[in-house]
Amino acid sequence: MSLNKIGSFLDSFDEPSIVMDANYRILCANRAYLRDFSNDEPVVGRMCYEISHRFSVPCDQAGESCPLQESRTSGQKERVLHLHYTARGEEHVDVETTPIRDDNGERTLYVETMRVVRQASSRPAAQGLVGRSPAFTRMLSRMMRVAPSMATVMLLGETGTGKELVAQAIHEGSPRATRPFVAVDCSGLTETLFESELFGYEKGAFTGATHRKQGLVEAASGGTLFLDEIGDLPLALQVKLLRLLETGTYRRVGGVEVLPADFRLISATHRDLSTMVKAEAFRRDLYYRINTFPIHTPALRERASDLALLAESLVSRVAPGRALHLSSEASALLAEMPFEGNIRELRNLLERASLLADGDEIEPRHILDIESEAEASPVVRTNEASGAWLTLKENERRYLAWAVAKYQGDRPALARCLGISERTLFRKLGDV
Numbered sequence: 001m002s003l004n005k006i007g008s009f010l011d012s013f014d015e016p017s018i019v020m021d022a023n024y025r026i027l028c029a030n031r032a033y034l035r036d037f038s039n040d041e042p043v044v045g046r047m048c049y050e051i052s053h054r055f056s057v058p059c060d061q062a063g064e065s066c067p068l069q070e071s072r073t074s075g076q077k078e079r080v081l082h083l084h085y086t087a088r089g090e091e092h093v094d095v096e097t098t099p100i101r102d103d104n105g106e107r108t109l110y111v112e113t114m115r116v117v118r119q120a121s122s123r124p125a126a127q128g129l130v131g132r133s134p135a136f137t138r139m140l141s142r143m144m145r146v147a148p149s150m151a152t153v154m155l156l157g158e159t160g161t162g163k164e165l166v167a168q169a170i171h172e173g174s175p176r177a178t179r180p181f182v183a184v185d186c187s188g189l190t191e192t193l194f195e196s197e198l199f200g201y202e203k204g205a206f207t208g209a210t211h212r213k214q215g216l217v218e219a220a221s222g223g224t225l226f227l228d229e230i231g232d233l234p235l236a237l238q239v240k241l242l243r244l245l246e247t248g249t250y251r252r253v254g255g256v257e258v259l260p261a262d263f264r265l266i267s268a269t270h271r272d273l274s275t276m277v278k279a280e281a282f283r284r285d286l287y288y289r290i291n292t293f294p295i296h297t298p299a300l301r302e303r304a305s306d307l308a309l310l311a312e313s314l315v316s317r318v319a320p321g322r323a324l325h326l327s328s329e330a331s332a333l334l335a336e337m338p339f340e341g342n343i344r345e346l347r348n349l350l351e352r353a354s355l356l357a358d359g360d361e362i363e364p365r366h367i368l369d370i371e372s373e374a375e376a377s378p379v380v381r382t383n384e385a386s387g388a389w390l391t392l393k394e395n396e397r398r399y400l401a402w403a404v405a406k407y408q409g410d411r412p413a414l415a416r417c418l419g420i421s422e423r424t425l426f427r428k429l430g431d432v
């Protein structure tokens with residue numbers, strides 16, 4: 001097939017596509033690619049990595065995975081997730097490269113198709129997933145691979161890492177995106193509640209059942225059922241869930257009619273299910289049924305380079321309508337915090353700080369929230385012996401003594417946290 005015919009064929013694609021030679025040079029591009037990636041400049045004759053990454057060398061020489069290089073090596077179609085420059089700025093792009101053979105069977109041309117990932121942003125966003133760190137990109141790549149399928153997905157990660165948002169993004173990238181996404185919290189479910197919530201019940205099934213109730217399995221029909229904290233499900237309920245998954249049918253509580261179940265299952269847990277299986281605390285057959293495609297949701301410490309991006313996004317979410325931002329000192333303070341509660345802890349901290357900030361800037365004092373910290377510190381408001389209020393100076397002295405101990409003598413870090421200069425801190429510590 002001639003290059004002109006290939007170019008005409010690509011113009012029928014809705015997705016941005018280009019034809020390259022084996023040396024990364026663009027030979028033709030369709031209208032969708034020119035619209036999204038050209039920045040109104042010519043692209044034919046230029047190197048693909050120059051346009052997509054602003055690199056001066058191929059991706060594989062700049063520390064990135066290169067689908068063209070991989071396709072040249074394997075002779076097969078190859079797919080990677082990259083951050084590409086687009087007309088809207090840098091975005092996550094799913095790149096697929098396919099070799100084209102000439103009449104002699106030689107691979108001389110390569111078609112590269114780009115699909116912009118709409119379920120995540122590499123820039124601050126008012127909703128959805130945000131991130132650009134390697135750990136986030138690895139997770140997103142697995143999400144995009146499994147989303148179009150019907151495979152059962154297991155999300156594994158610490159509490160507060162955003163597993164429900166990940167599940168929603170997988171649902172939105174699936175053929176079932178127009179149908180319901182139904183979330184169920186498995187922690188604390190009793191046997192009776194489990195059946196009535198998931199399967200629904202018939203009128204008169206028990207005292208108080210004055211009408212037929214639709215269950216969540218039925219509500220998720222045609223869509224996605226998300227079982228959060230599935231590791232907390234008691235063994236007796238695991239049997240019922242396994243039967244639902246194996247038969248694809250269920251009955252409402254108090255009913256006799258067998259109903260078909262039509263949902264795509266996504267589960268999540270912060271527990272180590274493989275260890276639970278060995279301890280016989282989780283059914284082995286259910287584990288293999290739900291663990292078809294595991295995805296690790298990284299802790300915040302694994303994606304530390306995303307912290308500033310996440311903080312900016314979360315501030316816009318917890319304080320909509322306000323031109324609120326973090327001061328440089330507040331950002332430095334966040335970078336030093338461990339965030340054992342991950343993104344959920346970061347969000348709660350920023351929501352509290354936004355309520356304490358009267359102006360447009362969140363400062364370290366709003367993040368530290370001395371009154372909240374005082375509850376966990378030796379600082380007290382009254383003299384325990386007499387019940388009288390301590391002086392401001394005495395309260396400050398006690399607080400500083402506690403803070404110095406907490407920061408293990410790292411006075412520059414403590415000064416940044418308190419939002420004061422080292423000189424001022426040194427002066428105040430003279431009284432401690």
